[in-house]
Amino acid sequence: MRTDGRRRRALQAVLAITALALAVRLVTLGVRIFHWDEGRVGYWILRYHETGQYAYRPIVHGPFLFIVNDWVFSVPGLDATDFSARLIVALVGGLLPLTAWLLRDHLRDAEVVALAVVFAVNPLLVYYSRFMRNDVLVGAFALAALALFVRALDRGDARLVYPAAAAFGLAFTTKENAVVYLLCFLGAGALLVDHRLFRTARSDRSVVDLVRSEWWTALTYRLSSWGGSVRRGIGLTLAHTAGALVVFLAVVAFFYAPRPELWEAVAAPSRLPAVVGEATLGSWEAFFDLWVAGSHQNHDYLPFLYDYLETLLYGAPFVLVFAVVGVVADGYGAVDTDVTGSRGLVAFATYWGAVSVIGYPIGTDIRAPWAAVHAVIPLAVPAAVGIAALARRVRAAVERTRDDATGDRLAAWTAPAALAALLLCGAAVGAVAANATYANSADDDEAGEIIQWAQPENDLKDTLELVRGVARVNDGTDVLFVGTHTPGDPSDVRFYVRNESSLRQPRAGGPSWHTRLPLPWYLERYDADVTSTPPDDRTLGANPPPVIVAASWDADRVGRQLSGYTRHRHDFRLWSDEIVVFVDESALERARERGYVE
Numbered sequence: 001m002r003t004d005g006r007r008r009r010a011l012q013a014v015l016a017i018t019a020l021a022l023a024v025r026l027v028t029l030g031v032r033i034f035h036w037d038e039g040r041v042g043y044w045i046l047r048y049h050e051t052g053q054y055a056y057r058p059i060v061h062g063p064f065l066f067i068v069n070d071w072v073f074s075v076p077g078l079d080a081t082d083f084s085a086r087l088i089v090a091l092v093g094g095l096l097p098l099t100a101w102l103l104r105d106h107l108r109d110a111e112v113v114a115l116a117v118v119f120a121v122n123p124l125l126v127y128y129s130r131f132m133r134n135d136v137l138v139g140a141f142a143l144a145a146l147a148l149f150v151r152a153l154d155r156g157d158a159r160l161v162y163p164a165a166a167a168f169g170l171a172f173t174t175k176e177n178a179v180v181y182l183l184c185f186l187g188a189g190a191l192l193v194d195h196r197l198f199r200t201a202r203s204d205r206s207v208v209d210l211v212r213s214e215w216w217t218a219l220t221y222r223l224s225s226w227g228g229s230v231r232r233g234i235g236l237t238l239a240h241t242a243g244a245l246v247v248f249l250a251v252v253a254f255f256y257a258p259r260p261e262l263w264e265a266v267a268a269p270s271r272l273p274a275v276v277g278e279a280t281l282g283s284w285e286a287f288f289d290l291w292v293a294g295s296h297q298n299h300d301y302l303p304f305l306y307d308y309l310e311t312l313l314y315g316a317p318f319v320l321v322f323a324v325v326g327v328v329a330d331g332y333g334a335v336d337t338d339v340t341g342s343r344g345l346v347a348f349a350t351y352w353g354a355v356s357v358i359g360y361p362i363g364t365d366i367r368a369p370w371a372a373v374h375a376v377i378p379l380a381v382p383a384a385v386g387i388a389a390l391a392r393r394v395r396a397a398v399e400r401t402r403d404d405a406t407g408d409r410l411a412a413w414t415a416p417a418a419l420a421a422l423l424l425c426g427a428a429v430g431a432v433a434a435n436a437t438y439a440n441s442a443d444d445d446e447a448g449e450i451i452q453w454a455q456p457e458n459d460l461k462d463t464l465e466l467v468r469g470v471a472r473v474n475d476g477t478d479v480l481f482v483g484t485h486t487p488g489d490p491s492d493v494r495f496y497v498r499n500e501s502s503l504r505q506p507r508a509g510g511p512s513w514h515t516r517l518p519l520p521w522y523l524e525r526y527d528a529d530v531t532s533t534p535p536d537d538r539t540l541g542a543n544p545p546p547v548i549v550a551a552s553w554d555a556d557r558v559g560r561q562l563s564g565y566t567r568h569r570h571d572f573r574l575w576s577d578e579i580v581v582f583v584d585e586s587a588l589e590r591a592r593e594r595g596y597v598e
Contacts, residue, residue, distance in 0.1 A: 010109035014101050014116045016126050021120035022094035023381070025129045029090055030083030034463040036454030036573075038132040039518020042085055045069050045507060046524050049080065054259040055504055056283045058290040063255045065089075080525055086132045093129025093136045096120075100384075102147035105154040106345035107381075115384035122380070124315040127450055134175035135370045137451030139377045141171035142181040150345070151287040158240040165244035177374070178288050180363060184378075188351040192344055253279040267569060297363060302362035311372040312357070314449035316379075323353065323379045326386030349381035369450050392400050456518065457571040463581050464522050466568075469591030470546045470583060471528040479523060481516060481532035482550040482558055494551060496532045519549070546584035555580040 025425050034042060041060050048054045049070045056063060078084040097116035104112050119125060128245035129136050150159035171178040256279035265271040312320060327350055331342040356375040364371045389453070471478040483496025494515040497503065503513060523530055540548065540561050550558045552569065559567065565582040572579045591597040
């Protein structure tokens, strides 16, 4: 009865933590201006939302956000906003603590609660749950798939393999590194088996005896419990495996299928095989050509590893510290287990996390803090064990001091209590700092450890509201980008696009269009008419548009050609990159008169 009571309290705690995690992620979700990468993907989501045309492009990753955000933008009252674009990621990230409950057969109640806390408050997970990227999505879906599969094995409930397959299918629709998760799972599983075999080899029992007795007995019992006999159990296992594979492929095919070809195939089923082939084999070939056979991983390893470790030390220090504590506590008898040595789940997650730390600097194409999310998620499991183990030490020491309050007894629990308080307070402060930095990302000198370089300062969002109002009252061209060369590099063209109408099709615009990001996301939402000047054209013409966007080094030259415009200078990236937005005061006044600008 007491066990049931503790389990019920643990569930209540996990639910409360999940509610907190959702609140932390949803409050002021739209306050931060879009990052470069959010603007890039967001623009093409808007194009799909408008045209209904979609085809998988591996450079912008999987189709999940395209398909789901198209639905979100269609919900009355949401439309396409910074908030709605990030909403699905925030919800998935906020619900991540619930996966801890699925692992309750392998973790103590306190460890389950601690794991939920780590998922809820880790600064990296908080920040990138409030960011329209796929990293938290792929990690959450992959972890949910693993947890559901483990639950299916624990309970002998084959029905759970179907939601596990669906969750893993969703992981594959978000980002291509779902393949890496699969490899990590297989590798960690192999290391776990080797770990157990090595332990057996050091005992008095032979490996053959172990396989014949424990493993074979467990396998035959499971098969018999499923089907009434071993033979029927094998048949049901194969049937459920095939069914789970069908579910996985159905999820992948639905999301990766090109649009509107998918809907045309529904009306004409004879076209369906070609659409499914394009969604599966065609997408795999596109992924392989770019991310495996391409040149994106051609970089030095050590600088990427250094940045990765720096991000973890800044964004997840308590996870790293407690993960070490948890591995030691679990492997050296500080935690009661049914077997000698570490538990399978803890060892599995530790192997998975260690491989992620070593491997992701190889697989990433840029130095991006969001990649560290993929190590934090598995390392959270041993970290939760470490938190619970330290908490038990503190509690036991406190209870001893009730009868003996001597200095020695006091010292016995003061040190670990101080350490626990310090580390947990550091975690809470980190989570608060991540949200505080969220709206001030370009002002923090240390923000680069968590925030990727291509993040504009948030004040630019206020200027864009002025641009929005001006675009609503203006006739003709609304925004002019002043084409330019980066100083010292004549080959680097910025802002200029020869044919603006080409931007309605993917793969158009080229690198110079990308230098405008994230502004195209906003200008497209504003339905602004945009043009640009060639970089060698030094004049703006006799009647320039009401909004001019220029690089900081061109600001004075542009300003001398304008009359009645106000300047708005902003950091366009974290460091050493500024733009100046010139706004026509007369157009702005008309916008104010009509109530479009406050």
